[in-house]
Amino acid sequence: MAKEQRERSRRTILDAIRRADRVARIDLARSTGISQATVTTITAELLHQGMICEVAGTDDQRDARRGRPRVDLALRGAAHLVAGVKVANRTLSIVLMDFAGKNLGEHTERLAVGRMAATELAVILKHALEHTLDASGLSFADLSAVGLGMAGVVDASRGFVYWSPSLAERNQPISAIVSAELGLPVFADNDANLVAVAEMYFGPGAAYRDFIVVTIEAGVGMGIVLDGKLYRGTRGCGAEFGHTKVQLNGAECRCGQRGCLEAYVADYALMREAESAGLVFSQTDADDTVGPLLDAARDGNATARRIVDHAGRVFAMGLANLINIFDPQLIILAGERMQFDHLFAEDVLADARRSIVQIDQPPPEILSHKWGDLMWARGAATYAIDKVADMSLREIAAQSAV
Amino acid sequence: MAKEQRERSRRTILDAIRRADRVARIDLARSTGISQATVTTITAELLHQGMICEVAGTDDQRDARRGRPRVDLALRGAAHLVAGVKVANRTLSIVLMDFAGKNLGEHTERLAVGRMAATELAVILKHALEHTLDASGLSFADLSAVGLGMAGVVDASRGFVYWSPSLAERNQPISAIVSAELGLPVFADNDANLVAVAEMYFGPGAAYRDFIVVTIEAGVGMGIVLDGKLYRGTRGCGAEFGHTKVQLNGAECRCGQRGCLEAYVADYALMREAESAGLVFSQTDADDTVGPLLDAARDGNATARRIVDHAGRVFAMGLANLINIFDPQLIILAGERMQFDHLFAEDVLADARRSIVQIDQPPPEILSHKWGDLMWARGAATYAIDKVADMSLREIAAQSAV
DNA sequence: GCTATTTAGTTGATAAGAAAAACTAATTCT
DNA sequence: AGAATTAGTTTTTCTTATCAACTAAATAGC
Numbered sequence: 069m070a071k072e073q074r075e076r077s078r079r080t081i082l083d084a085i086r087r088a089d090r091v092a093r094i095d096l097a098r099s100t101g102i103s104q105a106t107v108t109t110i111t112a113e114l115l116h117q118g119m120i121c122e123v124a125g126t127d128d129q130r131d132a133r134r135g136r137p138r139v140d141l142a143l144r145g146a147a148h149l150v151a152g153v154k155v156a157n158r159t160l161s162i163v164l165m166d167f168a169g170k171n172l173g174e175h176t177e178r179l180a181v182g183r184m185a186a187t188e189l190a191v192i193l194k195h196a197l198e199h200t201l202d203a204s205g206l207s208f209a210d211l212s213a214v215g216l217g218m219a220g221v222v223d224a225s226r227g228f229v230y231w232s233p234s235l236a237e238r239n240q241p242i243s244a245i246v247s248a249e250l251g252l253p254v255f256a257d258n259d260a261n262l263v264a265v266a267e268m269y270f271g272p273g274a275a276y277r278d279f280i281v282v283t284i285e286a287g288v289g290m291g292i293v294l295d296g297k298l299y300r301g302t303r304g305c306g307a308e309f310g311h312t313k314v315q316l317n318g319a320e321c322r323c324g325q326r327g328c329l330e331a332y333v334a335d336y337a338l339m340r341e342a343e344s345a346g347l348v349f350s351q352t353d354a355d356d357t358v359g360p361l362l363d364a365a366r367d368g369n370a371t372a373r374r375i376v377d378h379a380g381r382v383f384a385m386g387l388a389n390l391i392n393i394f395d396p397q398l399i400i401l402a403g404e405r406m407q408f409d410h411l412f413a414e415d416v417l418a419d420a421r422r423s424i425v426q427i428d429q430p431p432p433e434i435l436s437h438k439w440g441d442l443m444w445a446r447g448a449a450t451y452a453i454d455k456v457a458d459m460s461l462r463e464i465a466a467q468s469a470v
Numbered sequence: 471m472a473k474e475q476r477e478r479s480r481r482t483i484l485d486a487i488r489r490a491d492r493v494a495r496i497d498l499a500r501s502t503g504i505s506q507a508t509v510t511t512i513t514a515e516l517l518h519q520g521m522i523c524e525v526a527g528t529d530d531q532r533d534a535r536r537g538r539p540r541v542d543l544a545l546r547g548a549a550h551l552v553a554g555v556k557v558a559n560r561t562l563s564i565v566l567m568d569f570a571g572k573n574l575g576e577h578t579e580r581l582a583v584g585r586m587a588a589t590e591l592a593v594i595l596k597h598a599l600e601h602t603l604d605a606s607g608l609s610f611a612d613l614s615a616v617g618l619g620m621a622g623v624v625d626a627s628r629g630f631v632y633w634s635p636s637l638a639e640r641n642q643p644i645s646a647i648v649s650a651e652l653g654l655p656v657f658a659d660n661d662a663n664l665v666a667v668a669e670m671y672f673g674p675g676a677a678y679r680d681f682i683v684v685t686i687e688a689g690v691g692m693g694i695v696l697d698g699k700l701y702r703g704t705r706g707c708g709a710e711f712g713h714t715k716v717q718l719n720g721a722e723c724r725c726g727q728r729g730c731l732e733a734y735v736a737d738y739a740l741m742r743e744a745e746s747a748g749l750v751f752s753q754t755d756a757d758d759t760v761g762p763l764l765d766a767a768r769d770g771n772a773t774a775r776r777i778v779d780h781a782g783r784v785f786a787m788g789l790a791n792l793i794n795i796f797d798p799q800l801i802i803l804a805g806e807r808m809q810f811d812h813l814f815a816e817d818v819l820a821d822a823r824r825s826i827v828q829i830d831q832p833p834p835e836i837l838s839h840k841w842g843d844l845m846w847a848r849g850a851a852t853y854a855i856d857k858v859a860d861m862s863l864r865e866i867a868a869q870s871a872v
Numbered sequence: 873g874c875t876a877t878t879t880a881g882t883t884g885a886t887a888a889g890a891a892a893a894a895c896t897a898a899t900t901c902t
Numbered sequence: 903a904g905a906a907t908t909a910g911t912t913t914t915t916c917t918t919a920t921c922a923a924c925t926a927a928a929t930a931g932c
Contacts, residue, residue, distance in 0.1 A: 395703025537908025
């Protein structure tokens with residue numbers, strides 16, 4: 069009970085350093101409300117443990133200040149190396165990241181099949197990981213942990229996949245299986261949750277305590293951050309925004325149910341609509357199936373336009389519902405592909421803002437955050453960093469108990 | 471920073487006593503993880519402050535135990551008297567409650583008009599309160615605080631009503647206005663939030679940390695309890711379940727927008743449907759407009775049946791969406807009026823359970839909690855108790871600082 | 873260039889809290 | 903009656919946070 073206090077303080081300070089990127093002890097004391105003396109003690113522990121380091125020089129514009137110059141503290145990248153893995157439809161992407169969030173290597177490869185056994189995945193992942201490490205002159209021994217993001221329903225606390233489009237079987241203890249193959253701690257979670265972790269740690273979410281991340285790829289995902297913590301639900305299967313229903317007896321969804329949001333806004337849904345409306349496009353790019361439809365809509369094709377608009381309206385309705393339920397400070401629309409522009413368009417957001425309960429207060433900010441194609445893998449890596457930080461902090465606690 | 475620890479411990483112990491109703495110190499130590507020594511210290515403070523009392527005797531079945539008999543602790547009702555007030559469409563209901571949650575008096579009266587100025591409401595409330603106190607042989611001087619529940623959009627942290635169907639004007643600092651009239655602290659919040667507080671303190675929610683309360687009266691309300699705390703959103707206007715959209719370009723809602731859940735399941739919505747379908751009922755009871763429709767549906771009238779079924783399906787869809795988003799441990803359907811049976815019927819709940827993401831885990835429990843007609847006022851009173859407990863705990867903290 | 877001033881960070885002393893251990897209290901079993 | 907058992911309190915010890923006094927390292931001003 070008494071030690072928990074110190075553990076909380078250590079976490080608070082570590083998080084404050086991460087949020088600030090680099091910060092002097094005195095500012096840590098001010099921003100956290102912890103006394104300077106305690107900040108000295110705790111930062112000394114963190115320094116000794118190697119999680120943070122002092123950053124000299126670079127006094128910005130503030131060097132015209134009198135007195136002893138402040139010494140900034142920052143996360144020490146070399147403290148840990150982690151890998152973030154995203155298993156998607158038919159691609160595997162990997163990012164190597166240091167403890168400070170710096171990208172140290174990346175790798176993407178096609179998967180021969182969309183669905184496979186968990187043990188197969190583990191083997192493929194091991195090879196891909198070895199390859200990625202090699203390319204950066206690193207080895208397995210340097211890795212502290214692996215974060216693993218997958219579409220589907222994942223109970224992160226147990227590293228257990230109830231169901232994933234990437235796995236041939238249901239109910240797989242994926243963390244344990246992959247961990248056994250790699251000989252490393254593996255932390256698995258739903259992919260959209262992990263993007264939310266990344267936004268919270270290294271993205272615009274760092275400045276907020278309550279925000280929601282909506283991701284769009286093949287499906288629609290959501291991560292919920294409340295009070296500075298990712299909310300996952302009690303069975304680990306909350307935040308299934310893509311499968312909330314927007315229409316009674318509605319369109320068929322990949323999940324087998326009807327009327328899911330995803331069945332109206334995902335690319336396969338748009339293409340289905342286009343097809344049944346008789347639109348035919350010369351196939352240009354197998355990876356960008358929905359591009360020609362969007363182009364046609366922009367070029368004034370009325371049918372294409374109607375399809376895209378309808379998707380936008382459904383998406384706006386979904387966003388409005390999220391705002392009505394959570395009243396967050398911020399919604400981040402995190403998209404990897406430009407093709408989803410139509411869902412982030414200003415008139416869709418305006419539609420959403422019109423559909424929320426109106427009060428004399430500005431509505432939540434809606435931000436669209438265009439990541440590169442490694443967004444998901446970076447999310448997974450960030451989660452690994454979070455977990456590795458936990459481990460290091462526990463180590464400090466154990467040492468100081470001696 | 472150091473004192474916050476003690477304040478947390480005091481809260482933990484007080485809450486544990488409330489949850490347990492009555493409990494011995496040793497069980498408090500076990501259930502909270504706080505040491506016996508600290509429990510002794512803290513309970514001594516609470517006893518001295520008068521918030522709790524020792525309850526002798528009544529050893530249940532466990533009196534066949536050796537050793538020193540345990541002395542149970544319980545909330546001390548006499549510590550505080552509070553009032554809970556619910557302002558509804560055209561009724562005002564009041565409950566007097568002691569610190570232990572015991573009902574000490576109640577009162578309901580018709581309001582001449584549905585909408586009024588905040589200052590008018592304050593005056594009416596004062597008279598009604600005086601009357602209620604009189605009837606129980608109590609006086610204003612005995613009251614510690616008043617909780618006030620209103621439909622509409624309320625920012626509880628500021629006691630500020632953005633909009634309410636009961637108030638003639640928007641943006642009223644209702645707590646301050648009523649407080650000035652009564653000369654007592656007044657704590658206002660959205661009515662459904664307060665029902666959630668009551669469920670958390672004195673209802674089935676006491677056993678859970680994450681649950682959702684859905685209320686149905688004229689409208690549809692929601693209260694969200696996450697991690698043992700009521701979640702209100704960042705502007706104080708979250709949990710607007712009744713105004714989440716379930717249909718694009720849908721039915722018109724009282725709020726002026728279209729497709730709100732409420733516009734499909736509230737009684738005015740059902741009656742509107744019945745009317746446009748040409749159903750005519752001999753008016754039996756002005757208070758129970760929807761009763762005849764439900765009776766007709768039960769008696770086999772196909773049109774009535776279709777209307778009621780449709781409402782049930784829309785409601786099921788809304789419930790499923792809540793489960794998909796929050797994945798709570800429990801959903802409590804808190805209803806005052808039996809007439810809403812149709813929405814709590816087993817096949818509606820089965821429909822909801824079918825519409826959530828399916829995993830090999832039991833779905834959240836859905837409980838229907840039938841309160842009497844003072845549910846709302848009791849919720850408001852419970853909120854007042856919560857706030858008064860805060861005040862008392864702060865008093866202890868201030869004293870021990872001397 | 874030297875001292876005063878300013879700001880950052882550390883250290884030692886102090887106070888407060890939590891909990892282990894030793895103790896007291898109140899009961900039942902034999 | 904006394905041993906055993908269970909509940910609750912008190913004493914002591916340890917941890918932690920903070921205040922206040924200190925050291926460190928810079929600039930401003932003469």
